[in-house]
Amino acid sequence: MVDFTLKPHPTIPKPEGPLLVCIMDGWGVNVEDEYNAVHVAETPTYDAARKVPGRFRSILAHGTAVGLPSDADMGNSEVGHNALGAGQVIDQGASLVDKALASGSIYEGEGWAHISEAFAENTLHLIGLLSDGGVHSRTDQLFALVRGAADRGAKRIRVHVLTDGRDVPDGSSVGFAKELEAVLAEVRGRGVDALIASGGGRMCVTMDRYEADWEIVRRGWAAHVLGEAPHTFPDAVTAITTLRAEGSADPVSDQWLDPFVIVGADGEAVGPVRDGDAVAVFNFRADRVCQISKAFEYEEFAAFDRVRWPRTRFVGLMQYDGDLKLPARFLVPPPAISGVSGEVLARNGLRTFACSETQKYGHVTFFWNGNRSGYFDEALETYVEVPSDRVPFNQLPLMKAREICEAGKEALRSGRYDTVRINFANPDMVGHTGDLAATVEACACVDAAVGELLALTDELGGRWLLTSDHGNADDMVQRHKKTLAPLRDEAGQTVALTSHTLAPVPLAVGGAGLPEGVAFREDQPKAGLANVAATIFNLLGYEAPGHMEPSLLKA
Ligand SMILES: O=C(O)[C@@H](CO)OP(=O)(O)O
Ligand SMILES: [Mn+2]
Ligand SMILES: [Mn+2]
Incomplete structure (x- = not known):
């Protein structure tokens, strides 16, 4: 049972001004060379924070420290914000699916029963991100599901693939498509009619988030469900290699492949989704x-014209939104995240302001609150979303940093909030483009905006905590596994790294209202993101709640 009562901290008094919590998304602490955009950028705010003895350290943001299956797993925004907001290390989706596949429990639940009703007479469609990145999905789990369905009576399987190049090297989607083709050939050998049916790049097709651009989802619906796309191909490997050479994005990469549909010798799509x-x-x-789950599941749906809405037996690998019960049926129960810091604050009457731009809006609200889409107490909380641009973000590395900074300042000045929580998306979103120069600019923009927020917090007698959720901008080049030397292509150019990194992230505290003796303790060298929530409670003048990982402050 979670005890929600907050007790005053014995030595740290409540601050006079607000507490600013600032997340610089994708800003890691890494080797300081020319490929580290954080290091290359002009960052006077960060540099000053780093110099204060006892008030700067790094914390782990990847692997088992944040509930991922292994320490080879890079961190990501979901697990990062879950850990930051909950103050707990929670077994994350990837781990839970691994366990459910290993024990076979995935085949015993209501979700599997629901889809398996269709196995004898109808088609099983599998839709998702095709890579082993481990951020959104993993190919080994997909392959297990294909084989598991074939073993359990599925007669016809169609896979709709979203190519990655963001959590894994650009160009690797060809290899993943070949691996999937081999698994499908294997089950075809057992008499199952199994094919790849459609696909496209993850940033162009289906995988939009926080309703930044529904057109992305509409393109996916057209390809996966209606069997319609601007390009048709006889197979996925041909589709991906051809579109990589000739697609419409500039530059074309796995992330940005146009939608495509696989057609048979008769020119008909091999796998549109049908009733049943x-x-x-x-x-x-x-x-x-x-x-995409809403598009399949909701009868009432106005985000785009679905043209045709097949009545399907729909499941998610997990339930994606517990508040919305979306989707209603799922294969693996999602992590139970309770007693999160947002709820503790609300139950104690403390007021919260949270803000980011669309691309990270759900990170500082939904993920921060343990995957809950609503408010804990609307009277005490204000969430503000600044609409994101709809361009590849290296074209506009400033993104919405100015608008977010202004919204944050207004909230700080208003006196209406005990905590003001801000996420700056730039180092991460620009880092994912692999464009080093633009990412350097992104880091500098964020540093400047953070500088203004810290200065105002000081002026108001407040306190601040500066951190990140995982690395990204801190290494922009793919490296030789052993020597760590940058990889080069045939032309001698270094090969960009578009993914997150395994680097730890900074944690800095300060503010004119922070009593002098407050500093980081030295006995927690392995601390991670889950230690931040308790630290925040201390900064607010409270003892850390007992169910959370310990605070990193001594006072
Ligand atoms: O863009 C995303 O979906 C992921 C990378 O796959 O990034 P983040 O975890 O930072 O949101
Ligand atoms: Mn992130
Ligand atoms: Mn990212």
Whole structure:
């Protein structure tokens, strides 16, 4: 049972001004070389914070420290914000799916029973991100599901693939498509009619998030469900290699492949979705599959014209939104995240302001609150979303940092909030483009905006905590596994790294209202993101709640 009562801290008094909590998304602490955009950028705010003895350290943001299956797993926004907001290390989706596959329990639940009703007479469609990145999905889990369905009576399987190049190297989607083809050939050998049916790049097709651009989802619906796309191909490997060479994005990459449909010798799409079919989304992470789930599941739906809405047996690999019960049926129960800091604050009458731009809006609200889409107490909380641009973000590395900064300042000045929580998306979203120069600019923009927020917090006699959710901008080049030397292509150019990194992230505290003796303790060298929530309670003048990982402050 969670005890929600907050007790005053014995030595740290409540602050006179507000507490600013600032997340610089994708800002890691890493080797300081020319490929580290954080290091290359002009960052006077960050540099000053780093110099204060006892008030700067790094914390772990990847692997088992944040509930991922292994320490080879890079961190990501979902697990990062879950850990930051909950103050607990929670077994995350990827781990839960691994366990359910290993024990076979995935085949015993209501979700599997629901889809397996369609196996004898209809088609099972599997839709999701095709890579081993482990952020949204993993190919080994997809392959297990294909084989598991074939073993359990599925007669016809169609896979709809979203190419990655963001959590894994650009160009790797060809290899993943080949691996999937081999698994499908294997089950065809057992008499199952199994094919890849459609696909497209994850940033262009289906995997929009937080309703940034429904057109992305509409393109996916057209390809997966209606069997319609601007490009048709006889197979997925041909589709991906051809579109990589000739697609319409500039530059074309796995992330931005146009939608495509696989057609048979007769020119007909091999796998549109029909009434009575089963559809399973095989991503475990929620944000980028909520919208496609709504399109399948909701009878009332106005986001785009579906043209045709097949009545399907729909499941998610997990339930993606517990408040919305979306989707109603799922293969693996999602992590139970309770006693999160947002709820503790609300139950104690403390007032919260949270803000980011669309791309990260759900990160500082939904993920922060343990995957809950609503408020704990609307009277005490204000959430503000600044609409994101709809361009590849290296074109506009400033993104919405100015608008977010202004919204944050207004909230700080208003005196209406005990905590003001801000996420700056730039280092992460620009880092994912692989464009080093633009990412350097992104880091500088964020540093400047953070500088203004810290200065105002000081002026108001407040306190601040500066951190991140995982690395990204801190390493922008793919490296030789052993020597760590940058990889180069045939032309001698270094090969960009578009993914997150395994780097730890900064944690800095300060503010004119922070009593002098407050500093980080030295006995928690392995601390991670889950230690931040308790630290925040201390900064607010309270003892850390007992169910959370310990605070990192001594006072
Ligand atoms: O863009 C995303 O979906 C992921 C990377 O796959 O990034 P983040 O975890 O930072 O949201
Ligand atoms: Mn992130
Ligand atoms: Mn990211």
